[in-house]
Amino acid sequence: MDDRIVISTRDMxxxxxxxRGRVTAVDHISVDVRRAETFGLIxxxxxxxxxxxxxxxxxxxxxxxxxxxxxxxSMHDVYAIREHSGYIAQQFALPGDMTVxxxxxxxxxxxGIPVNAQKKSIAELLRFAGLTEFASRPAGRLSGGxxxxxxxxxxxxxxxxxxxxxxxxxxxxxxxxxxxxxxxGNLRIEKGTTIFVCTPYMDEAERCNQVGxxxxxxxxxxxxxxxxxxxVPGSLLEFTPSAFAPARERVAGLPGVLExxxxxxxxxxxxxxxxxxxxxIAAALQAAGIACSGMRAIEPRMEEAFISxxxxxxxxxxxxxxx
Amino acid sequence: MPRSxxxxxxxxxxxxVQILRDRRTLMLFFLLPLIELxxxxxxxxxxxxxxxxxxxxxxxxxRSRDFINAMVNSGNFDVTVGLQNEDQVLQAIDAGQVKAxxxxxxxxxxxxxxxxxxxxxxLDGSDSxxxxxxxxxxxxxxxxxxxxxxxxxxxxxxxxxxxxxxxATVTHVMYNPDIKDLVFILPGLIALxxxxxxxxxxxxxxxxxxxxxxxxxxxxxxxxxxxVVLAKLIPGMGVAILDMxxxxxxxxxxxxxxxxxxxxxxxxxxxxxxxxxxxxxxxISAVAQTQxxxxxxxGLIQLLAMLLTGFIYPxxxxxxxxxxxxxxxxxxxxxxxxxxxxxxxxxxxxxxTDTVTLAVYAAIVLVFAAAxxxxxxx
Numbered sequence: 001m002d003d004r005i006v007i008s009t010r011d012m013x014x015x016x017x018x019x020r021g022r023v024t025a026v027d028h029i030s031v032d033v034r035r036a037e038t039f040g041l042i043x044x045x046x047x048x049x050x051x052x053x054x055x056x057x058x059x060x061x062x063x064x065x066x067x068x069x070x071x072x073x074s075m076h077d078v079y080a081i082r083e084h085s086g087y088i089a090q091q092f093a094l095p096g097d098m099t100v101x102x103x104x105x106x107x108x109x110x111x112g113i114p115v116n117a118q119k120k121s122i123a124e125l126l127r128f129a130g131l132t133e134f135a136s137r138p139a140g141r142l143s144g145g146x147x148x149x150x151x152x153x154x155x156x157x158x159x160x161x162x163x164x165x166x167x168x169x170x171x172x173x174x175x176x177x178x179x180x181x182x183x184x185g186n187l188r189i190e191k192g193t194t195i196f197v198c199t200p201y202m203d204e205a206e207r208c209n210q211v212g213x214x215x216x217x218x219x220x221x222x223x224x225x226x227x228x229x230x231x232v233p234g235s236l237l238e239f240t241p242s243a244f245a246p247a248r249e250r251v252a253g254l255p256g257v258l259e260x261x262x263x264x265x266x267x268x269x270x271x272x273x274x275x276x277x278x279x280x281i282a283a284a285l286q287a288a289g290i291a292c293s294g295m296r297a298i299e300p301r302m303e304e305a306f307i308s309x310x311x312x313x314x315x316x317x318x319x320x321x322x323x
Numbered sequence: 324m325p326r327s328x329x330x331x332x333x334x335x336x337x338x339x340v341q342i343l344r345d346r347r348t349l350m351l352f353f354l355l356p357l358i359e360l361x362x363x364x365x366x367x368x369x370x371x372x373x374x375x376x377x378x379x380x381x382x383x384x385x386r387s388r389d390f391i392n393a394m395v396n397s398g399n400f401d402v403t404v405g406l407q408n409e410d411q412v413l414q415a416i417d418a419g420q421v422k423a424x425x426x427x428x429x430x431x432x433x434x435x436x437x438x439x440x441x442x443x444x445x446l447d448g449s450d451s452x453x454x455x456x457x458x459x460x461x462x463x464x465x466x467x468x469x470x471x472x473x474x475x476x477x478x479x480x481x482x483x484x485x486x487x488x489x490x491a492t493v494t495h496v497m498y499n500p501d502i503k504d505l506v507f508i509l510p511g512l513i514a515l516x517x518x519x520x521x522x523x524x525x526x527x528x529x530x531x532x533x534x535x536x537x538x539x540x541x542x543x544x545x546x547x548x549x550x551v552v553l554a555k556l557i558p559g560m561g562v563a564i565l566d567m568x569x570x571x572x573x574x575x576x577x578x579x580x581x582x583x584x585x586x587x588x589x590x591x592x593x594x595x596x597x598x599x600x601x602x603x604x605x606x607i608s609a610v611a612q613t614q615x616x617x618x619x620x621x622g623l624i625q626l627l628a629m630l631l632t633g634f635i636y637p638x639x640x641x642x643x644x645x646x647x648x649x650x651x652x653x654x655x656x657x658x659x660x661x662x663x664x665x666x667x668x669x670x671x672x673x674x675x676t677d678t679v680t681l682a683v684y685a686a687i688v689l690v691f692a693a694a695x696x697x698x699x700x701x
Contacts, residue, residue, distance in 0.1 A: 059700050087543035091536025095337050097344040109333030110544040112326040
């Protein structure tokens with residue numbers, strides 16, 4: 001096996017038994033994450049992000065396929081994985097009655113770091129996370145953003161080669177999110193740590209080297225953020241119509257229109273040729289008595305690509321069901 | 324092994340901090356048991372004084388009035404109504420107007436002088452604790468009073484009239500012939516409260532952590548499930564022992580319940596009881612998904628414990644299947660141990676079977692708990 005590959009799964013499957021029968025939460029997922037890479041698993045709620053991470057870490061039983069972290073099997077070498085990786089669960093709840101310092105010591109002890117070595121690494125991590133002056137504050141009384149930073153610091157206490165994070169910035173303000181991601185960037189540059197992160201935020205997905213798009217337990221695309229955006233057909237036009245619903249209806253029938261997405265009060269139209277279709281659409285709308293302002297061609301962002309890929313997947317599934 | 328020790332130490336430190344720094348947990352551990360103890364002890368069994376009492380004095384002489392005065396002066400009886408006959412007293416008790424009746428037959432003074440005095444005391448047996456205190460008070464007053472009489476008659480020069488107890492109090496306990504008392508209730512009560520604390524806390528500490536998400540986080544560290552569980556049990560055990568000592572001290576010094584046996588033996592056997600209670604809590608935590616479910620389950624167990632363990636109702640009269648359900652609760656065995664040692668002052672030879680059973684129980688629940696404490700979430 002390529003020793004540059006830190007996390008790998010092959011046809012990984014996880015099923016849950018529910019009252020309505022067996023549900024496949026993770027459906028034959030195959031992924032390779034290389035050393036020092038930041039891999040983002042993105043997908044809507046309930047797509048299987050959390051379950052995937054848990055299976056890879058050996059927190060849930062795997063039903064079929066393979067999954068390895070640093071070459072250790074998720075099912076059989078659980079403790080080897082737990083010793084060499086860090087994890088921030090979605091519901092990361094630190095003992096709130098313990099201070100920042102006590103929390104770091106707690107995790108250091110759990111990872112068997114000798115007491116005399118703890119002082120230096122804890123001081124380093126406090127500096128890294130910008131928590132030095134809060135060392136004696138109870139973790140429960142930190143702000144949301146600082147809690148996440150402490151969580152990160154705790155998961156890094158044993159200098160793991162790989163850190164897995166499940167929506168680590170959920171419910172955190174944009175400034176703190178940015179700070180958190182800057183920390184992750186530093187971590188990758190300074191220590192070469194491999195990062196596997198689940199996120200519903202598209203701007204965070206943009207910061208990853210590789211993005212996996214998961215939908216209904218299946219990985220429907222894996223590529224760089226740029227590559228994902230290239231998967232979207234054609235180019236994108238954006239404008240604000242004076243009458244929203246009629247404009248949408250009118251545009252849908254026009255030649256060269258591949259897909260329509262709504263974006264607030266704006267319409268995002270995927271077309272085969274932006275330059276040619278822009279004038280046609282404007283003319284057609286004008287003929288229908290609809291004014292449109294600010295029409296321009298834009299680069300599709302992760303968000304548009306994400307929605308486009310998922311709606312295509314849905315369409316394919318409907319076709320399959322009809323067969 | 325040293326790494327395992329380091330992890331265990333860290334986990335124990337965390338649990339201890341969580342107990343000591345959280346005011347709610349502290350109250351749960353230390354205040355709640357005291358409240359329960361006082362509520363139970365007073366509500367269940369406080370010596371009842373000032374029983375509303377009906378008097379039927381068919382003698383109406385100086386001695387009958389003296390006797391009634393003595394009864395009233397004792398503070399146990401308040402004469403609220405004077406009636407004509409026994410039937411009226413029974414009616415008054417049935418109607419709930421009075422809890423007790425004192426009936427003095429005609430010719431009381433002369434009978435006392437002959438050493439044959441008798442008084443009928445009627446007590447409302449539907450309230451067993453009123454009965455108990457009424458019974459005790461009435462017989463001791465009758466005794467004291469008759470001794471006074473004896474002395475008085477001797478001093479009056481009519482020596483040799485009576486040397487025994489001239490008044491025989493005939494006490495009829497209606498409705499509820501077996502009488503309970505604080506001396507009997509309190510050891511069982513201590514056991515019951517201890518079980519509430521132990522089972523609830525061991526179950527809740529695990530379920531709470533699971534609900535908060537800390538459990539998953541800990542699971543992703545090298546900490547072994549058994550270390551996590553052990554780290555919860557050790558400080559919990561310390562707290563339980565402390566609680567036990569405080570409650571026991573209150574029982575002995577405040578409620579004046581005598582401790583007849585060997586306190587060291589009770590301490591030793593209590594440790595086995597605490598372990599088995601914690602094991603039961605672990606079993607509950609394995610079954611319950613949420614704190615609410617855990618609370619409901621512990622509540623159910625407490626109810627069963629009150630009914631089926633012999634804490635209140637004697638097990639000897641129960642059908643086999645309810646006794647078997649009672650056997651699933653550690654209190655069943657411990658209640659006999661603590662009563663045996665505390666009230667009867669017996670040694671290990673008398674509580675041997677219960678001790679062994681309790682130890683086996685502890686072993687079984689711990690093995691079960693170890694089997695269900697998983698290294699995974701599912």
